[in-house]
Amino acid sequence: MRIGILTGGGDCPGLNAVIRAVVRKATTEHGDEVVGFRDGWRGVLENDTVRLDLAAVRGVLPRGGTVLGTSRTNPYALADGEQRVLETLSRLGIDALVPVGGEDTLGVANRLAQAGLQCVGVPKTIDNDLDATDYTFGFDTAVGVATEAIDRLHTTGDSHHRTLVVEVMGRHAGWIALHAGMAGGATVVLVPERPFDIDAVVAHCQHRFDSGYSPIVVVSEGARPDGAPLTTASGQTDAFGHIRLGGIGEALARVIEERTGREARAVVLGHIQRGGTPTPFDRVLATRFGLAAVDAVHQGRTGVMVALRGTDIVQVPLSVAVAQLKLVPVERYAEAEVFVG
Ligand code: F6P
Secondary structure, eight states: OEEEEEEOSSOOTTHHHHHHHHHHHHHHHHOOEEEEETTTHHHHHTTOEEEEOGGGGTTOTTOOSOTTOOOOOOGGGSTTHHHHHHHHHHHTTOOEEEEEESHHHHHHHHHHHHTTOOBEEEEBOTTOOBTTSSOOBTHHHHHHHHHHHHHHHHHHHHHHTOEEEEEEOOSSOOHHHHHHHHHHTOSEEEOTTSOBOHHHHHHHHHHHHHTTSOOEEEEETTOOBTTOOOOEEEEEEOTTOOEEEOOHHHHHHHHHHHHHSSOEEEEEOGGGGTSSOOOHHHHHHHHHHHHHHHHHHHTTOOSEEEEEETTEEEEEEHHHHTTSBOOOOHHHHHHHHTTOO
8 A cells, every 4th residue: 555644733742653653564564655745734735745664764763843844734725725635645646644633634634534535643732632532642741841840940939939930832722731730739720721810810829929939820821811812922823723822921920920029930831842852651652543543544444533542542533533622621620729829
């Protein structure tokens, strides 16, 4: 068979482990040929390919980013996008495509599968917000980076008697803030799912100062005060209509400083959470996803995504996988609330 693979959306530690697993299994067990498309759907639209043989994936397992490159190109934003994708794939003799991505990339994969393409999706996002899988790879790495940052901020914050506000990624879902905030012993954790009361945030910070320590506030970039709009970095949107977020950490720090009368500083972790080498958990999950994707291709499955359920890798329909996001439920947030204030 000829299998195509692409990585789309924001990069994520573990993408290279998926590519390596697909190439290793497809080539050595099945004698397949694997064709990589550069920069997500852009590579398919523009027929920009790279041959992926065993030599091409040697040494990539611990490397962050993606050797294929990525973009947020949306074929369905173009009038002839779907037709161009199908034409390229047919011209290249691609029997099945393995798109590795989040809600947007897999949303495109779902529509292409409905148009007749053999498509097996692999879920990735550091946000961990894909509903049909227990975990996406990249999340564990991002939480590790954010937790290490919080650990470090505790010592400098306590030394200077300041509030430190840590802005982490998480557009719609607060999984990174929740896990890093719990692991790092944050004073306050703010997530997009629960608009927050600024008076309560200030009171928690004041209480922390009163007990002799300095507060750490962890805030998802998509969190917002009750009744207020999202804080955006600019008016720019991507090809899938997502506005660029950023700035909530700085805005919070200003209010906390004014109302507690103590200095407050904001730290934006941004792309540091997405870059660098994946954790062992992410390498293993990404590798298992890649192997399972090749199995699904050879079973003739299409319109499916490989997913983690407990410790098993399963297949779920792509249509179900992209139907809704996995948000932080009330009971998970309630667990974190035991430790704040
Ligand atoms: O991939 C998910 C994500 O990391 C979000 O948490 C964040 O809002 C977005 O990507 C940032 O994307 P970009 O790097 O394109 O600005």
